[in-house]
Amino acid sequence: MKRSYLPVALLLAVLMLNIIVTQYMVHQYFYQNYVSTIVAGIMNLILFPLAFLIYKKGVNVND
Amino acid sequence: MTDKNNKIPFDEDNYTHNINRNNERKLDRRGFMKTLVGAAGVFAVSSLPWGAVAAKELVGLGDKKYPKQKIVDVKAIPVGDAVDFHFPGEHDSAILIRLSENKYVAYQNACTHLRCPVFWQKEEGDLLCPCHHGKFDVETGAPTAGPPRRPLPEIYLKVENDTVYAVGVKRYEA
Ligand code: FES
Numbered sequence: 022m023k024r025s026y027l028p029v030a031l032l033l034a035v036l037m038l039n040i041i042v043t044q045y046m047v048h049q050y051f052y053q054n055y056v057s058t059i060v061a062g063i064m065n066l067i068l069f070p071l072a073f074l075i076y077k078k079g080v081n082v083n084d
Numbered sequence: 085m086t087d088k089n090n091k092i093p094f095d096e097d098n099y100t101h102n103i104n105r106n107n108e109r110k111l112d113r114r115g116f117m118k119t120l121v122g123a124a125g126v127f128a129v130s131s132l133p134w135g136a137v138a139a140k141e142l143v144g145l146g147d148k149k150y151p152k153q154k155i156v157d158v159k160a161i162p163v164g165d166a167v168d169f170h171f172p173g174e175h176d177s178a179i180l181i182r183l184s185e186n187k188y189v190a191y192q193n194a195c196t197h198l199r200c201p202v203f204w205q206k207e208e209g210d211l212l213c214p215c216h217h218g219k220f221d222v223e224t225g226a227p228t229a230g231p232p233r234r235p236l237p238e239i240y241l242k243v244e245n246d247t248v249y250a251v252g253v254k255r256y257e258a
Contacts, residue, residue: 024113032120039127046134051196051234053256055138062135065127072124076117 028079035072039065150252155180155190158246166204168193171239171250177201178239179211180248181222188248191225191236202236211236 046061111119155169166181171192179193181204191211193202200215204222211220218230225236240252 026113029113029117029120032117032124036120036123039124043127043131046131048234050134050138053141055142058138059135059142062131062138065131069121069124069128072121076121079117080114 025079028075031075032072032079035068035075039068042068150250152242153250155241155248155250158243158248161248164206166206168201169250172253178250179204180239180241180250181211183222186243188241188243189222189225190239190241190250191220192239192253193236195232196227196234196236197230197232 042061042064046058046065049055049057049061150172153169153171155171156167161167161180161182163182163184166179169178169180169190170176171178171190177193178190179202180188180190182188191202193211194200195202195213195215195218197213197216197218200213202211202213202218202220205212209222210228211222211225213219213230213232216231218232219228220226220232220236221228225238227233227235235256237256238254239250240254242249242251
């Protein structure tokens with residue numbers, strides 16, 4: 022039974038990206054760059070299914 | 085010595101580790117990953133309102149119309165003094181400073197760090213945010229010290245018949 026911690030690391034990376042993108046989004050909103058705000062928002066939306074895929078792939082390995 | 089008390093779960097006949105909490109010891113690798121996916125979901129959902137408001141701004145953009153609003157009479161504000169007012173909305177607090185005989189500046193005075201109200205410090209000639217000691221340049225609204233990174237939004241002014249009016253809010257250059 023060897024479990025892989027790669028998905029955990031990937032998910033942590035996703036979380037880090039989430040934080041960065043969210044902060045960027047809020048700042049761009051206040052800077053009135055509304056296009057960048059929306060792009061960042063979409064990034065955040067895409068990161069969720071990505072995280073879910075990583076999880077799905079990751080749990081099936083073992084454990 | 086047996087290691088029966090090191091087993092998980094413990095055998096029932098022990099008197100020290102007999103509290104059974106639900107899901108104790110359950111934050112294994114899988115549980116942790118679930119939490120992370122959940123966090124990603126929370127981030128995704130919480131970006132929705134920002135996107136929506138931004139889209140709204142984007143659609144209704146074409147030069148917003150601001151009402152011309154009286155702030156004070158020139159007589160009522162000596163050189164070097166400041167008055168608070170609200171512009172363009174009731175909840176957008178702002179500050180007007182008379183720098184010299186004919187020079188007025190006005191900014192929306194919600195600090196660009198965490199939105200505390202910014203005050204005019206006559207002696208130092210600074211706009212000071214008391215919350216975390218952010219400072220802004222009075223001529224331009226640019227942050228000069230402390231946590232704020234974004235300039236204060238400037239308000240366009242017009243002086244007519246000895247009265248100061250607010251006529252618009254300057255946009256940031258995109
Ligand atoms: S809120 Fe103004 S410095 Fe933090």
